[in-house]
Amino acid sequence: MLIRRETPADIPAVQAVTAAAFAAQGAPAPVEVALLEELRTCDAWIPELSLVAVGDSGEVVGHVVCTRGHVDGAPAVGLGPLSVHPAHQRRGVGLALVHTVLGAADALGEPLVVLLGSPDYYGRFGFRRSTERGITPPDPAWGEYFQVRPLAAHDPALRGTFVYSEPFDRV
Numbered sequence: 001m002l003i004r005r006e007t008p009a010d011i012p013a014v015q016a017v018t019a020a021a022f023a024a025q026g027a028p029a030p031v032e033v034a035l036l037e038e039l040r041t042c043d044a045w046i047p048e049l050s051l052v053a054v055g056d057s058g059e060v061v062g063h064v065v066c067t068r069g070h071v072d073g074a075p076a077v078g079l080g081p082l083s084v085h086p087a088h089q090r091r092g093v094g095l096a097l098v099h100t101v102l103g104a105a106d107a108l109g110e111p112l113v114v115l116l117g118s119p120d121y122y123g124r125f126g127f128r129r130s131t132e133r134g135i136t137p138p139d140p141a142w143g144e145y146f147q148v149r150p151l152a153a154h155d156p157a158l159r160g161t162f163v164y165s166e167p168f169d170r171v
Contacts, residue, residue, distance in 0.1 A: 001093060003100040006050040006063065011040075013060035014052060014083075021083035032081040035171040036065070044068035044165030048108060049077065051101055053084070053093045061088040064097040066105055066113060071135055072160025077105055078168075079115040098125050106151040113149045114162050122147055134159030 006014060015033055022030035039045055044067040053062035062084040066077040079101065084093045102125060105113055114130060115122060116137075127147035130137055137146035138161065146162075 001056070001061070001096060002054045003051055003096055004054065005048065006052050006065075010052050010060055010063075014063045017060055017063055017085045018081060018083040020085050021089075022081070031171055032083065035081065035167055038167035038171055039065065039067050039165065042067075042165055042167055044167070046077065046108075049101055049104055051097060051104070053088075053097055055088065061085050062093040062097050064094075064101045066101055066110075067165050069114065069162055069164045071112075071158055071162050074111070074158055074160075076112050076114060076158075076162065077110050078162070078164050079113050080117070082117075094121075095124075098122075102149065102151070106153075109153045110151055111154045111158060112151055114147065115149075116142055116146050119144050119147065122149075125149060130162065136161040138162060138164060 018036060019030055019033050022032045046067060049066035051064050052060045055061040064082045066079045069076050069078040082094060082097060102113060127149045129144050130146045130148040133148045133150065135148050
C-alpha cells in the first residue's frame with residue numbers, strides 16, 4: 001500500500017470509496033460524498049492534506065482529508081471524512097492514512113487537528129476529548145466524540161470554539 005496526495009484523476013475513485021465506506025442498506029448516497037464535493041470547491045480545501053491509499057493493483061482503497069477550520073479565529077484543521085473501502089477495512093489502511101495525514105499536517109505547521117469520531121479508535125493516535133485542551137465543539141452534544149490532537153506548533157493558550165468550514169454546515 002502507498003499513501004500519496006490525491007490527484008484530480010483520483011476524484012471518481014475517492015467518491016466511490018467514500019460511498020462504499022459510508023453506505024447504509026437502502027439509504028441514498030451517503031452525506032460524506034456530497035461533503036467532499038463541496039469541500040473541494042471551497043477555500044478550506046488543503047490539497048496537501050487530501051491523501052489516498054493505493055493498493056497493490058494501483059486502485060484507490062482509502063482516503064482522508066483535513067480542511068481548514070478555526071479555533072476562535074486561529075487556524076486549525078478538521079480531519080474527515082476518513083474512508084476505507086469495505087473490502088480493505090481492518091487491514092491497517094485507516095491507520096496508515098491517519099498517521100500520514102497527522103505527519104503532513106505537522107510538517108505544514110498546523111497547530112492541531114480536530115475530529116468527530118470514536119474515542120476508542122482515534123485515541124491510539126493521541127486524540128483526546130477536546131475540552132481537555134480547552135477546545136469547545138461546535139455542538140456540545142458531541143461530548144467525548146469531538147476530539148483534538150495537538151501538533152508540534154500547538155500553543156496551549158489556544159482555546160475556544162472550533163468552527164468547521166462552511167460546507168459542514170450546508171451538507
